[in-house]
Amino acid sequence: MYKDLLPIGSVVLLKGGNKRVMICGRIITRSGEDVIYDYAACYYPEGIVDANQMVFFQRDAIATIFFIGFQDQEELLYHEKVLDQLGELKVVDGRIVRAPSQENP
Secondary structure, three states: OOOOOOOOOOOOEEEEOOOEEEEEEEOOOOOOOOEEEEEEEOOOOOOOOHHHEEEEEEEEEEEEEOOOOOHHHHHHHHHHHHHHHHOOEEEEEEEEEEEEOOOOO
């Protein structure tokens, strides 16, 4: 489910947008919401100037990828050991947790 997420530092333009954003978080929720977003981003090139201006979005909202962020062995291992293994998630008491398996015992 989270196998194809872009790395931190990737710069994208969102559908309907006119300003590029830089991905600075993955698999994140906003305080008080029960939605899990694929990405959190800040405006590019300004960076995080005000936390209230963070942009939260799903991967299908990306129109154009301008730059793919830094990928080294640590990022590739993080993908393999964490992101690729997450499965279904949900928000409980403001925290992202694994959803119970839907498989029958």
